[in-house]
Amino acid sequence: MAKITFITRENETVTLEGTSGSVMQLAVDNNVPGIDGDCGGVCSCATCHVHVDTAHTSKTGEASEIEADMLELNDHANAQSRLCCQLEISEDLDGVVLQVAEAE
Amino acid sequence: MIDNNTETKTCVVIGASHGGVNFAFSLRKEGWLGKIILIDKDPLLPYHRPPLSKSYLTNGDGMDANLLKSKESYDKDQVELLLGVSVGEIDKEEKYIGLNNGTKLSYDKLVLATGARPFIPPITGIETATDLFPLRTGRDVENIRAAFEKSISKKIVIIGGGYIGLETAASLKKLGGEVTVLEREARVLARVTAPEMSSFFMELHKKNGVDVLVDKNVVSIDNTEGVNTISCGDGSSYDADIIIVGVGIKVNSELAMEAGLTLENGIEVDETAKTSDASIYAIGDCTYHFNPHYNRKIRLESVQNAVDQAKVAAAAICGKSPVYDSIPWFWSDQYDVKLQMVGLSNDYDEIVHRSEEGDNKFSIWYFKGSELLAVDAVNNPKAFVVGTKFLKQSKLIDKAKLKDNSVVFKPVNLLK
Numbered sequence: 001m002a003k004i005t006f007i008t009r010e011n012e013t014v015t016l017e018g019t020s021g022s023v024m025q026l027a028v029d030n031n032v033p034g035i036d037g038d039c040g041g042v043c044s045c046a047t048c049h050v051h052v053d054t055a056h057t058s059k060t061g062e063a064s065e066i067e068a069d070m071l072e073l074n075d076h077a078n079a080q081s082r083l084c085c086q087l088e089i090s091e092d093l094d095g096v097v098l099q100v101a102e103a104e
Numbered sequence: 105m106i107d108n109n110t111e112t113k114t115c116v117v118i119g120a121s122h123g124g125v126n127f128a129f130s131l132r133k134e135g136w137l138g139k140i141i142l143i144d145k146d147p148l149l150p151y152h153r154p155p156l157s158k159s160y161l162t163n164g165d166g167m168d169a170n171l172l173k174s175k176e177s178y179d180k181d182q183v184e185l186l187l188g189v190s191v192g193e194i195d196k197e198e199k200y201i202g203l204n205n206g207t208k209l210s211y212d213k214l215v216l217a218t219g220a221r222p223f224i225p226p227i228t229g230i231e232t233a234t235d236l237f238p239l240r241t242g243r244d245v246e247n248i249r250a251a252f253e254k255s256i257s258k259k260i261v262i263i264g265g266g267y268i269g270l271e272t273a274a275s276l277k278k279l280g281g282e283v284t285v286l287e288r289e290a291r292v293l294a295r296v297t298a299p300e301m302s303s304f305f306m307e308l309h310k311k312n313g314v315d316v317l318v319d320k321n322v323v324s325i326d327n328t329e330g331v332n333t334i335s336c337g338d339g340s341s342y343d344a345d346i347i348i349v350g351v352g353i354k355v356n357s358e359l360a361m362e363a364g365l366t367l368e369n370g371i372e373v374d375e376t377a378k379t380s381d382a383s384i385y386a387i388g389d390c391t392y393h394f395n396p397h398y399n400r401k402i403r404l405e406s407v408q409n410a411v412d413q414a415k416v417a418a419a420a421i422c423g424k425s426p427v428y429d430s431i432p433w434f435w436s437d438q439y440d441v442k443l444q445m446v447g448l449s450n451d452y453d454e455i456v457h458r459s460e461e462g463d464n465k466f467s468i469w470y471f472k473g474s475e476l477l478a479v480d481a482v483n484n485p486k487a488f489v490v491g492t493k494f495l496k497q498s499k500l501i502d503k504a505k506l507k508d509n510s511v512v513f514k515p516v517n518l519l520k
Contacts, residue, residue: 031173040170044442
């Protein structure tokens with residue numbers, strides 16, 4: 001079980017609990033605005049872009065090469081950027097805070 | 105005049121796949137307060153379609169793993185689902201639709217997200233074939249999996265070397281099938297990619313033990329004691345327990361046609377996804393729409409188009425003035441190869457090939473004169489995002505620099 005907090009583009013805070021699957025799916029299932037996951041989680045569309053709170057980047061680890069490439073030219077990407085379809089829910093993510101990135 | 109008082113209004117959506125579902129949730133997000141009724145003849149809770157030929161088929165983890173939205177999200181946004189129900193008619197004068205169970209549903213706005221269905225070619229004897237399936241729905245995949253488990257020979261013939269055929273071939277091979285793909289044209293993916301890409305995918309499948317045969321026009325199917333024999337125009341024939349048909353689609357436009365909406369290669373819509381009737385919108389695979397980037401009307405079979413038109417239609421119905429101007433993009437996964445495509449390559453007159461370090465990592469850039477039309481990126485998301493950027497900005501590219509993989513792959517380095 002992990003508690004995951006999303007901060008939406010409208011600055012609303014949504015905290016959800018998940019046990020398995022991707023963070024993207026958790027957000028989509030709970031209608032978190034701004035997380036679309038159009039490609040279903042295969043790292044092809046970049047519609048699940050979040051910024052990991054700087055204090056929590058050790059929880060999420062680093063983006064894979066594919067993921068980093070997908071984000072490289074995104075106008076809103078920074079060092080905290082992740083595509084949350086690539087974040088698998090586990091205890092390690094408990095307490096993580098994710099800011100939903102602006103749309104491209 | 106746009107009436108913003110939607111509280112007492114009803115929006116009915118026919119078709120609950122990528123287009124319809126995204127539309128329903130976007131409409132709520134745009135501020136629609138009235139009823140939203142989402143109808144589909146598929147009884148399953150709406151699911152992602154692209155994984156059907158990929159992970160659904162291989163993993164067998166069921167449909168729940170890939171739902172578009174959880175059951176609870178429909179309740180939360182008050183989207184009423186009518187699943188397993190067919191629509192028989194649209195009366196656009198009286199503004200209601202008739203369901204096949206006899207119910208009539210009145211609408212203020214109607215959205216057609218009816219998509220397409222597999223085209224089953226009129227091959228002699230096809231009606232006698234056993235375990236012959238298209239691949240478009242969750243049920244199709246369940247049927248294929250059941251037939252595969254039952255099959256002793258595990259011999260499968262796939263008719264059609266397009267994306268569905270090739271992805272299904274890769275998946276069934278992974279499950280241990282003996283797979284043969286029969287393509288009518290001289291190369292696979294002939295309709296959508298350059299010859300170079302066709303060769304690459306032919307080789308990829310051969311390497312993985314799938315027989316991909318071209319110039320194979322299937323002329324008849326015979327069935328003897330449960331074994332199908334598929335015969336081609338060149339005299340060759342192939343036995344199979346299971347046949348998968350992936351030769352293209354037919355647009356589900358009959359309802360729209362009977363209702364008297366304007367049709368042309370699908371349901372004709374304007375830049376806000378509105379049909380020829382002011383209260384009826386259409387989105388997704390079933391629409392024939394204008395693409396500003398390519399300056400022509402097109403019909404697309406893609407998730408991107410369904411989702412983007414859904415958002416546009418929702419905004420338009422809620423009184424905004426959106427314009428649909430997306431650049432199309434697509435993806436396909438076969439074995440360990442990730443293919444991402446952006447743009448439309450039709451009418452290209454030049455190809456630029458760029459290879460990167462590492463195995464099977466390259467991109468094909470389609471040009472017409474100096475104009476970039478499209479990019480196919482193989483295991484190369486960077487090419488996909490660079491290509492997308494260029495297409496959006498319509499910038500001129502230096503082809504010599506593009507070709508040269510010692511030039512660092514950044515848009516600024518590749519400009520003319």
